Amino acid sequence: MSPTDIDGKRATVIGGARSGLAAATLLARHGAEVFLTERDAVDDRMADALTKAGVAFEQGGHTPRALDADFLVISPGVPSTINLVQQALRQRLPVYSEIEAASWFCPAPIVAVTGSNGKTTTTSLIAHLFRTAQRPFVVGGNIxxxxSDYVDELxxxxxxxxxxxxxxxxxxxTFRPKVSVLLNITPDHLDRYDHDFNKYAQSKFRVFENQRPGDWLVYNYDDELVHDYVAMWAEKRGITPWPFSLEHELERGAFVRRDANGISQIVMSLPESLEPSSPTMIFEEELMPSSNTALQGRHNLYNSLAAAIAARAMEIRSDVVRQSLTSFEGVPHRLEKVRTVHGVHFVNDSKATNVNAVWYALESFPGNVILIAGGRDKGNDYGPLKSLVTEKVKGLVGLGESGDKVMAELGPHAEHNARAQTMEEAIQFARLMAEPGDTVLLSPACSSFDMFDNYEHRGDTFRRLVQSL
Structure with a gap:
């Protein structure tokens, strides 16, 4: 839909959180007659903002008025399975996401990052690359x-x-990134997809469905599901995808190769010219030793390779990429070192809300980990963690709604076990298990909504309690 199509249209926005408010006010500014419907209460601040924007709203539930619209916009926190959305779809009313609606008004190229794990780190790293290059950019979406908040200012x-x-x-x-980045796909949020992994994967693949020749599709070559789908899709569309890999040397993209001295080097094989109309001669460049990247761990090397290709696709120079990969300080709640107390290291990995994220986290440590895990289960299978828990986890503390399930599946593979009811109690149990040189790792493998507002609230609570020790 184009901006000129919005004027005079009736739009219903479902969900009154930040994204819903931003979408409602954006559409109202462009002449739509907007109605916002919220299942819960609308606070005074939001009510004032909606009133000033000329947006009518309801709270405490969805009424039939919400379907009196030309199209609906759904906030990301609202499941597509709710009755209102299902009714709209049955009536063949268009239902759009907030990023789709915002993209109608966006004059700037978009770099879109998705995947089951590493999204926030990679997005933040790409933003750091633009900042280092002194290029105008904005960062947002899921972080x-x-x-919709800032698209009119671009x-x-x-x-x-x-x-x-x-x-x-x-x-x-019609959402179309200039550069799409697909990091990986592993089971996550299956509760929102009828516990059907294929449905979840298909939603991730949509990030590049509207791309055209000349756009960049950056993907993980080592993820078999991603690799097979991208290869099939790109051939049909006539698009050249750009892979990254830690396991293969590639003809194009980014990979890691040992040089003559046995040093692992990040190698970039990209077009000499980034102009779509130019001949696509590939130029291979040894960018830097992989050990020089600021983010350590195998999973973070994948993130660094993906960010490097995205940056070069947007014509950020190689020297800036090297500088940025060396200087990036990471993101809060993702393997964040909080402090060391009596020789015991405390690490906040609250953003690890699925099993694969915990697997990557544990892989980053040599051993002697006291793992605090559990929360609101999303249909998790903890089986893939068993061998790594046996190898690296000295003690396990189960927390939250899924604490008993975590203990039942992983407890037999750890030397020490405890079941905690609060974060404070979890930290106390972990301290009893730990010795100098050990690491207490909060890496829940679950969402936070059983005990906390979000993963940030959970991580902040862990950090505050550790700082008070």
């Missing part, structure tokens, strides 16, 4: 501010760097 000189979740991709139609 920072909603896309020019074609900006670049929009978006972290995009599967929920935000579920209802796109």
């Amino acid at each position: 920072g501010y909603p896309f 020019t074609d000189a900006h670049t929009v760097v978006l972290e995009v979740s599967s929920f935000q991709l579920d209802h796109i139609q």
Whole structure:
């Protein structure tokens, strides 16, 4: 839909959180007659903002008025399975995501990052690359501010760097990134997809469904599911995809290769010219030793390779890429070192909300880990963690709604076990198990909504309690 199509249209926005408010006010500014419907209460601040924007709203539930619209916009926190959305779809009313609606008004190229793990780190790293290059950019989507909040302030000189979740991709139609980045796909949020992994994967693949020749599709060559789908899709569309790998030397993309001295080097094989109309001669460059990247761990090397290709696709020079990969300080709640107390290291990995993220986290440590895990289960299978827990986890503390399940499946593979009811109690149990040189790792493998507002609240609570020791 184009901006000129919005004027005079009746739009219903479902969900009154930040993304819903941003979408409602954006559409109202462009002449739509907007109605916002919220299942819960609308606070005074939001009510004032909606009133000032000329947006009518209801709270405490969804009424039939919400379907009196030309189209609906759904906030990412609202499941597509709710009755209102299902009724709209049955009536053939268009239902769009907030990022789809915002993209109608965006004059700037978009770099969109998705995947089951590493989205926030990679998005933040790409933003750091633009910052280091002194290029105008904004970052948002699933982190920072909603896309709709700032899209009217953009020019074609900006670049929009978006972290995009599967929920935000579920209802796109014309959303088209200049650069799409697909990091990996592992089981996550299956409770939102009828516990059907294929449905979840298909939502991730939508990040590049509207790309055309000349756009960049950056993907993980080592993820078999991703590799097979991208190869099939790109051939049909006539698009050249750009892979990254730690396991293969590639003809194009980014990979790691040992040089003559046995040093692992990040190698970039990219076009000499980034102009779509230019001949696509590939130029191979040894960018830097992989050990020089600021982010350590195998999973972070994947993130660094993906960010490096995205940056070069947007014509950021190689020397800036090297500088940025060396200087990036990471993101809060992702393997964040909190402090060391009596020789015991405390690490906040609250953003690890699925099993695969915990697997990557444990892989980053040599051993002697006291693992605090559990929360609201999303249909998790903890089986893939068993061998790594046996190898690296000295003690396990189960926390939250799924604490008993975590203990039952992983407890037999750890030397010490405890079941905690609160974060404070979990830390106390972990301290009793730990000795100098050990690491207490909060890496829940679950969402936070059983005990906390979000993963940030959970991580902040852990950090505050550790700082008070």
